[in-house]
Amino acid sequence: MADFDAIVVGSGCAGPIAALELARAGKSVLVIERGNYCGAKNVSGGRLYTHSLRRVLPGFAGSAPLERRIVRERISLLAETSNTTIEFTDAAMRQPEFESYSVLRARFDPWLAAQAEEAGAEYINGIAVESLIKQDGRVTGVQAGEDAITAEVVILADGVNTLLAGDAVGAPAPLPDQVAVGVKQVVALPASVISDRALTSDDEGAAWLFVGEPTHGGVGGGFVYTNRDTISIGVVATLSDLVGSPTPVYQMLEDFKEHPAVAPLIAGGEVVEHSGHLVAEGGYDSLPPLVGDGVLLAGESAMMCINAGYTVRGMDLAIAAGMHAGRSAAAALTAGDTSAQGLAGYRRALEDSFVLKDMRTLRRFPAFMEHTPRLFQSYPAMAGRVMQKLFLLDGNPVRPLRKAVLPILKQAGYTKLAGDALRGIKAL
Amino acid sequence: MNTDTYLGKNKYEVDEGNPHIRLVDSPPPAEFGKLVRACPAGLYKVGADGAGTFDYAGCLECGTCRIAASGTVVASWRYPGPTMGVEYRYG
């Protein structure tokens, strides 16, 4: 007889939801989280699209520690001296099904964990699972410090830097082009100042993504999210590109913060935290096996994350994957078969859900980004030069727009531009 | 630029004398240079004399050096012991 029906490793986004579903199904479940409190080790940008959370916890908005509802989107092509931005806002961003919020993980994750505990999940914090216990190739428990704890099924929700997925399902460590390094700072400012700078009310905020200068032309980008009384600002750079860059990633963030288009946003603020974390961005083709005998993988431990350039999504995927993992594990426990075959319904459920559907749709995007350096190196400056022709006047007679702008595009090469645009659209 | 001031804002419980990341004896400079650029905490440094230094105390436990340089620079990488390491208050 095992100690628990299920053990969940990690309490970020996927873990607590998996535990919640198991507890709701009447199964005994233990969550082991290495942080002294949940969220103590976690970093996201971050904006949470709430659709998947709403499915599991419909009343979340009443009690979850959310920062600001995002009602303003900006995407910028940031060049050395210029910045060209598209801004979008829509009343639909306030409709429940589309709602997204900025979150801070050290506040949000403890709340998620509390929901699982309330449903009946048990928690151990402050200790990492060091290895899996296996019998005849089947996962039967975990080793955490001195303790060997057994379970009928183990759910790995230990995130992108999993040290266990290899042993569990033979997943290889991610390659440097399948992960990006995120470096982030939290900058404290009065709430009203943030609202004024973001052009929002105090409950609402902005999400702002940048390509070009933030990574000094490398694959990746910069982000800004407004929280209640802090601003999250960071850079995400693909590791394979970053290792050859002349500039260290923390210096990229420093330069990004000092860019004239960005600096006024955080001016007068105090940096209260400096964090770093990996992001899985290998896409659908980097997914490892999602089940093994006695084990399931949910969230970024299985590379579930979408970096589509204009947005990073991992939390809504992890929450949905946690839900399906918990439900599939509970069903397998009830049926008395937690072998890989008994757990196979999990993969099918994910294939039918937006998690793997969206990852499949965007399957070609990682390769597109990696193989289109112009996107990061030359297009931001090109956009700036076009804008110069529109807006910079010094009393010299203006040239017809066609004559002023076409040479700029020609310089980049019409066919390359058209080709990149077409491939980009196809990849999306 | 030096990251020390920023890391000073973070909360850590440092496991003194018990490094969770160990490096190989003499890592090839080119491989070490990769980590100078990729470590978000700036813990891999090259001094004026060209010698590389590393201090695990400010580690953000991201795993970047594990992915980028296991075997070449990083000899072993594990999470810090119970209750040790970085403790984010915002995240």
Ligand SMILES: Cc1cc2nc3c(=O)[nH]c(=O)nc-3n(C[C@H](O)[C@H](O)[C@H](O)COP(=O)(O)OP(=O)(O)OC[C@H]3O[C@@H](n4cnc5c(N)ncnc54)[C@H](O)[C@@H]3O)c2cc1C
């Ligand atoms: C810079 C950055 C920006 C991002 N921006 C966004 C965004 O705006 N929107 C979005 O949706 N997503 C964003 N993401 C992605 C998102 O944060 C992740 O996809 C998401 O957190 C994955 O959830 P998870 O539950 O799979 O893993 P995590 O949230 O990483 O949770 C894993 C948990 O497992 C614990 N753990 C690990 N190993 C062990 C062990 N051996 N024993 C015990 N516990 C262990 C960890 O401490 C952690 O609590 C961003 C990520 C980064 C780094």
Ligand code: SF4
């Ligand atoms: S784990 Fe991350 S923060 Fe720690 S030393 Fe390695 S790269 Fe730097």
